Amino acid sequence: MTEILSFSNVSFSYTPDSPEHRKAVQNVSFSINEGEWIAIVGHNGSGKSTMVKLVSGLLFPQEGEVRVMRNILTEENLWEARSNIGMVFQNPDNQFVGATVQDDVAFALENSGVPYKDMVERVHSSLEQVKMDKFLNHEPHHLSGGQKQRVAIAGALAMRPKLLILDEATSMLDPQGRDEVLKTVRALREEIGLTVLSITHDVEEAIFADRVLFMNDGKKYAEGTPSEIFALGDKLVEFGLELPFAMRMTKLFQENGVLLAGQHMSEEELVNDLWTSNFNK
Amino acid sequence: MMEKMIFGRYIPGDSFVHRLDPRSKLVFVFAFILVVFLANNIITYALLLAFTLLVILMSRIRVYFLINGLKPVMILLVFTFLIHILFTREGDILFELGFLKVYEEGLRQGIFISIRFLVLVLMTSILTLTTSPISITDGIEVLLNPLKKMKMPVHELALMMSIALRFIPTLMDETDKIMKAQMARGSDLSAGPLKERIKAVVPLLVPLFVSAFKRAEDLATAMEVRGYRGGEGRTRYRQLKWDWRDTTSLVVLAVMTVLLVFYRN
Numbered sequence: 001m002t003e004i005l006s007f008s009n010v011s012f013s014y015t016p017d018s019p020e021h022r023k024a025v026q027n028v029s030f031s032i033n034e035g036e037w038i039a040i041v042g043h044n045g046s047g048k049s050t051m052v053k054l055v056s057g058l059l060f061p062q063e064g065e066v067r068v069m070r071n072i073l074t075e076e077n078l079w080e081a082r083s084n085i086g087m088v089f090q091n092p093d094n095q096f097v098g099a100t101v102q103d104d105v106a107f108a109l110e111n112s113g114v115p116y117k118d119m120v121e122r123v124h125s126s127l128e129q130v131k132m133d134k135f136l137n138h139e140p141h142h143l144s145g146g147q148k149q150r151v152a153i154a155g156a157l158a159m160r161p162k163l164l165i166l167d168e169a170t171s172m173l174d175p176q177g178r179d180e181v182l183k184t185v186r187a188l189r190e191e192i193g194l195t196v197l198s199i200t201h202d203v204e205e206a207i208f209a210d211r212v213l214f215m216n217d218g219k220k221y222a223e224g225t226p227s228e229i230f231a232l233g234d235k236l237v238e239f240g241l242e243l244p245f246a247m248r249m250t251k252l253f254q255e256n257g258v259l260l261a262g263q264h265m266s267e268e269e270l271v272n273d274l275w276t277s278n279f280n281k
Numbered sequence: 282m283m284e285k286m287i288f289g290r291y292i293p294g295d296s297f298v299h300r301l302d303p304r305s306k307l308v309f310v311f312a313f314i315l316v317v318f319l320a321n322n323i324i325t326y327a328l329l330l331a332f333t334l335l336v337i338l339m340s341r342i343r344v345y346f347l348i349n350g351l352k353p354v355m356i357l358l359v360f361t362f363l364i365h366i367l368f369t370r371e372g373d374i375l376f377e378l379g380f381l382k383v384y385e386e387g388l389r390q391g392i393f394i395s396i397r398f399l400v401l402v403l404m405t406s407i408l409t410l411t412t413s414p415i416s417i418t419d420g421i422e423v424l425l426n427p428l429k430k431m432k433m434p435v436h437e438l439a440l441m442m443s444i445a446l447r448f449i450p451t452l453m454d455e456t457d458k459i460m461k462a463q464m465a466r467g468s469d470l471s472a473g474p475l476k477e478r479i480k481a482v483v484p485l486l487v488p489l490f491v492s493a494f495k496r497a498e499d500l501a502t503a504m505e506v507r508g509y510r511g512g513e514g515r516t517r518y519r520q521l522k523w524d525w526r527d528t529t530s531l532v533v534l535a536v537m538t539v540l541l542v543f544y545r546n
Contacts (some may be wrong), residue, residue: 056506056519058502058505058506079508079510080509082506082508083508083523085506087503087506087507089499089502091496091499093451093496094495094499094500094503095499095502095503096447097444097447097500097504097507098447098448099413099414099415099443099446100415103415103518103519106518107509108507108508109506110516110518111508111509111510111515111517112508113514113515113516114516115516116516116518116520119516119518120518123518139447139450140447140450140451141451141454142452149327156509159507159508180396199319220510225404247294248291256411
């Protein structure tokens with residue numbers, strides 16, 4: 001397995017001169033291998049966004065190392081690292097650079113000097129991958145939030161990145177738009193085995209991840225599979241996160257004396273369990 | 282008001298004029314603006330007017346729409362016409378009305394200047410009506426390219442222009458939202474004396490500016506992460522194609538110029 005990204009003992013403070021302030025990121029280590037989907041969850045101010053900035057080279061750590069494709073991220077190899085990373089940000093409007101859908105997808109390609117013929121092909125194929133190929137000439141204000149985010153994903157894909165970062169990419173969308181985007185990302189993982197790092201405070205999004213990093217106050221509080229993390233239950237609630245809907249339901253069922261086999265992250269599992277546990281009696 | 286204005290509006294279509302390369306259209310219009318000043322008698326002005334009408338027909342823009350949209354300009358047109366009629370004192374007196382004397386030369390001048398003005402406005406309107414803002418930006422960027430040697434930031438200017446254009450609808454939406462939010466808090470933007478109304482605009486502008494700056498910052502981050510490092514080594518996704526139409530239209534303009542020079546006094 002190839003390592004795509006790793007943090008080793010990374011610390012960062014916005015105010016390095018006054019050590020009495022808490023560091024935004026404190027001694028965080030983790031790594032992402034090719035094909036994985038990692039979710040970083042945490043409440044506001046837990047250091048999630050700072051970590052994104054450290055990955056994309058907008059900030060550099062004061063301690064520790066950030067490695068992208070096994071190379072330590074420095075000012076010198078910054079642009080090369082960025083060409084390996086595709087990012088989708090929170091606000092769908094504020095990352096749409098082009099005048100039309102196809103111009104926007106082509107933006108990163110233009111920046112790295114891809115020849116015209118290649119560009120056309122890559123724009124079309126990446127828009128097909130996110131199923132936005134019918135909107136080539138649409139202007140951003142005629143698109144929904146979910147569609148804009150899919151265009152942003154296409155813009156990232158056109159660069160054939162090793163890693164796709166979703167920085168709260170679904171938090172400004174309506175439920176429908178959110179499903180659209182998450183479905184697209186899941187489909188992409190199945191099709192091309194894309195490596196995904198999603199930063200979110202929406203726990204429903206984290207359910208689909210292979211591993212979840214739970215951040216609190218700039219420190220890595222826990223790391224594990226979604227079921228391991230959600231098993232922390234009340235701890236999550238204490239740190240300002242909500243449990244997935246199905247888990248909250250399960251809990252309420254159990255409190256009211258309904259026998260259930262265990263924790264359930266998705267509604268489907270819960271429903272199946274409700275069927276079978278009542279059937280056996 | 283905004284719906285009727287046709288300045289800077291773009292009407293999609295696929296007429297001969299629509300399909301011209303933005304470069305040739307820009308060159309054409311600028312050359313035309315200069316050529317207009319060659320006209321100085323009835324034949325040449327008639328030529329100009331006929332030529333403009335031909336271009337309008339070829340652009341397949343509805344004449345009614347064009348005239349309706351240019352109403353605000355018409356006021357200016359009538360004003361210039363009147364000024365010329367009233368203040369030029371040459372030639373025979375056509376008629377007198379109290380202290381007002383209308384001279385023959387004044388009438389001639391008034392009509393000529395009005396035609397000149399009308400022709401200029403129509404031509405430039407056709408340019409913006411048949412060319413999308415982004416194509417105009419592309420055209421300007423390519424045409425100004427030689428200025429890069431003089432250290433003019435041509436690419437940056439063009440990018441700034443295209444981003445500004447792209448954000449107009451976004452900021453319009455935002456203004457609308459803020460307006461509704463302020464109205465919900467009891468601010469009245471549509472009534473009261475002028476002074477009050479100007480005051481009411483301030484709580485509209487401040488949040489708009491704040492959010493525009495926030496957007497700009499986000500956009501800069503997004504652009505940087507997507508590998509934007511200025512114009513150097515960049516390729517272009519929008520390709521401009523010069524074909525027979527463009528050459529033809531410039532040749533036609535050249536013929537026009539020759540005719541004007543030939544027929545002018």
